Amino acid sequence: MQQRSPKQSKEPNLPLPQAYPEGHKGEGRGEGAAIANPTSNHPSSLVINVEGLSKRFNGLLAVNNLALQVRRGEIYGFLGPNGSGKTTTIRMLCGLLTPDGGRGTCLGYDVIRETALIKRQVGYMTQRFSLYEDLSIRENLDFTARIYGMANRRRVVDQALERLGLGDRQKQLAGNLSGGWKQRLALAACMLHEPKLLLLDEPTAGVDPKARRDFWDEIHRLAGEGITVLVSTHYMDEAERCHRLAYIAYGTLLAQGTVAEVVENSGIVTWMVECADVYALGAQLRGRAGIEQVVPFGNVLHVSGTDRALLEQSIAPFRELGECRWTAIQPGLEDVFIQMMEGARDNV
């Protein structure tokens, strides 16, 4: 990765106070001239365009009336708590599940009727490692290449191995690889048939930070080549590396847009407090009018709420004490998402 903003080397969980840097957002886009302008919402530049998508399991609503627009060449983050319907949505997009309701297209094909055509052009990376553990690295890639009927199978597999840097370990069983390598192999396998759209379901769960960073560099490189990527994740630092993102909870889409837009539209006010004893202070703050979230981040405390006046009224007595340093900051994505999730639960 050529341009890494310094903040990304910080703790992954530290929410970022400022808006998303422009340089990052534009990254990779210059590399592929063929990419349509990602800011355009014209139907032809939408790789995924679905609306009203719903799915029930045994009467339980897993995805509720979901609309999603993903533009070509975009890295689209898909966030939400466990069980919020992320995996179900991804499975519906690639034809693994039949939606109970809704309509739309994926790569220009109907998501209900033309799943076979979609499957040919989509690379789907499952949440769990789903290559054959008892097949070697090469055999796995070879199998995938055969399934997609690739003409120059040998060369394609050789190239993939070389890119992976696994050429000398190609005879090793896939099951013996470490988590990070498994994930890279899985990505290589689902990229083998040169799909136009990548659907990645929590690709970096349980992978160490270095491997995660490498993985994301690779995703940005692919996006630069014009490939559209829909990626679900729990990690906020990963969310911030997406061009745009959607937040889903209890099967319902709660927010959509760039990081800056999502933060801005959330209407959350956050104060950062630096204090000697953040836990004591936290205990006193919790439950006061207007204070909806009190979250410690190491030596600092984030105090958030949606009603600015009420919040500031509640913290005023503490600020007057002068023991701690209070700073108004822009809320981080995590603050925003937790807030949204709480709100959504109240509505469900």
Added chain:
Amino acid sequence: MSERFAWHRFIAVVMKEFIQMRRDRLTFAMMVGIPLIQLVLFGFAINSDPKNLPTAVLSADHSEFSRSFVRALENSSYFKVTAQPASEREAERMIAEGEVQFVVNIPQNFSRRLQRGEHPAILIEADATDPTAVGNAVGALSQLAQSALDHDLRGVLQPLQGKPAPFEVRLHRRYNPEGITQYNIVPGLMGVILTMTMIMQTGLAMTRERERGTMENLLATPVRPFEVMAGKIVPYIMVGYIQVTLILLAARLIFGVPILGSVMLLYIVVLAFIAANLSVGLMFSTVAKNQMQAMQMTFFFFLPSMLLSGFMFPFRGMPEWAQKVGSVLPLTHFLRMVRGILLKGNGLLETLPHLWPIGLFLLTVVAIGLKRYRKTLD
């Protein structure tokens, strides 16, 4: 989905299955080892006392005496006259196809020679491929000759009563004259072993994909259900043939089982039987959620197959309802085919009556399996 079958995807699945089979050394060893061990273990006979065995009476003498003899046969409860063939040829076909267990030949002039005190003979041909099935019935025969006609021998014939028997019953144990149990058991084992390994292996092959999560990956590719199914079946057909060859070799070399019919024909009809069992395995795998369930379902099918097919106990010794259930099972028909070919030297013509029920079974099960195979994760 109107897409056509694609060879490259089918071959991809076949190749993958072969590699996985090769990697799983223990399972592969079991697939070859099970037949050998069972062959050794089943060196003992299983006994029973079946009654009402179907009997054809080929009578060239329509006298009171022959009727009395047939009645006496039936009264012994071992024989049940089910056919009165018009010719020797027809009788021969009946016993070869297994339609009857015995053919009673009453010669011409039986009554006249009996009355003259010439002690005529009645020939009883027994299908002795399964010696336990005919053993007791045969035992009852000698007693019969003694007393069957006592009631008819009156007046001047009175002296013929009692000893020695007024006529002679000659028994001809067909196909297995010495009544060697292994002749029956060893060919039968072929069917039993194929049933168990074929169903279990295919059942596991599919549920393994689901359990390990690789099914999700497979479903996300353009591969079609039929390609997956066929691709998984082919490697196991080959395993099946290896087992058949092993058992045939053991049958010939270790147990000295005669191989009268065409081995070629056997290899052909075995295909239908293997396919039927594989389809059962695949159907189970579309229902079972994990490998454990697939295993349990295998035994759910395997036990009745073993008990009701005529492998463990003589088929004709079972009550009628059990025979009906047994008639649905492919193993029942396969046993008759394989014993027919090996021991009776049956050709294709005599084999056909047992081939079509297997074919019918196969078609039904494949239809259910394809219907149940889920192209999605719903």
